Amino acid sequence: MRATDLGHEAFRRLAKHLARGSLVVALLGAASTSAEEWAIVVHKSREESVTLSDVAQIYLKQRRFWRDGAVIVPVNLSAGSAAREFFAQAVYDSDAGSQRPYWNQQYFHGILPPVSLASSEAVLRYVGSEPRAIGYIPERLVDDSVHVVAQFEGGSD
């Protein structure tokens, strides 16, 4: 292997390492807890199918309307929470912080990120009472007030 190739390889590894740095932090946190299934939920009255790609677009506010024309209200969990990291990894394949430049740019257009609620229980209660909302909660919390449209694997919140 030539010296330049070795340099490229080292650079590639460094980049990969940095890219996954925050993921490692999140996973270290998760390692102390057990893996858990998470559910992306909508109000029980909403029947339409939603893929993870749709979810990605919804949480970036690129997709803003349900098929029946109602405005979508995406609900996040708190910034910095492990749940938020699990969600970002599952939906965007990146850490939650990597969305920051995107939202700063959207602010220039007067578009604000989804609101955050403080707990999974609050998300469940909110989505269960708001037909336009979408949120994510641990699957163990799912009850008949919401409809599960997608799932992803994470750790305990």
Added chain:
Amino acid sequence: MRPLDLPARRPAHTHLAKRALVLALFVVALFVVDVARAEEPLLADPELSADPQTSTILPIARTDPNRSIVEESDFRIWDDSPIGTISYRPARGIRFGDTGLQVGGFSTLEFERVEHEPFELAWDSVNFLVLYEPIERFRIFSELEVGGIFTYEQHEPVETNATINTERLFGELSLSDRWNLRFGKFQTPIGRWNLVPAEPFVWTASTPVLLETAIDEHQTGVALQGTFFPTAGSVDYWVYGQVMDPLDPSDTPSPLDRSVGGRIQFTRPMRDWSVGGSFIASDRKGEWTALAGLDAEFHAGPFELLTEALYQSGDIPDRDIAAIFVQGRFEVLRGLHLLTRYEFFDRLGSRGDRVHVGDMGFAWQPVDWLILKTTYRVSDKETDDVERGVSASLSVVF
């Protein structure tokens, strides 16, 4: 609005010191708010947040959850005001209860040292972003700029030339993801940079030459914009035209009279890559030019690659331009970004200037509301379009 007629110039040094003090206090206040926000517990008891009778969140969510939820991390200015909770968050602005009114903005302090010239320090502007959403599908958005606050050039007295300009002002009706109608003054949708050109939201303290010379930053007229969702990602389109005299036109390049243009952009769902194409035909006093551009953006972990290319030709030889830039960004540590940009710029017409430009530097954004940038520019020759040297800026988003 027209530039304000100022009273006789005030003693500049005194006011410079006062303004610097006010700015410093403002930055410190923002920092205190941000620290307070970071230390504030989200909710002491998760059960509390689940109980609509006692939660501080859910009872507030009345008719429009998008604007009536006050998040726990928001700084509450006035909880029980007649219009609801008035709250503030750095880099997101003040929200005036349930009125649908939100006001934020940004400001930038700029330093520039062009080769062989004295340095210049300027508090360029304070820009207010005003959003009013009286109903769910309609919003009015404006960017008002208080500019020319002060400029200090080495060996020269401080200059103040305050102006107020309407950078953007439009109403937007959203019928669906596919159909959004905009009326007013808005950013010209050419490429990517010009959609978000403000100092705190770009990564270099210098601007690509093609942005400063070839692209009209704003249009005053109507635009139809929308997004389609094929399986592979999303397709955004813009069709627009300047159908009236421009509102608060900028001087460079000389304002256009009428225009018609369009843009289409494809983006993958996770935004890992995106490509776009733009076109605009514009009229200046009966002389037409046509511009076509291609652009792309690529993300992979801490890397971002951005490129824009354009070709412009028409009745005005001085506006015949071919240019391309490629910019790379690498986030080495959380919030610390290394930047490099190469640009080729060619005046195809009478001037015949052809130049290769390189920009390199860093941007440090420790928190959402603060960004510090330094960029060094080199080129293979000096032209009227390219100034070599160091640019730096400190931007606050409020």
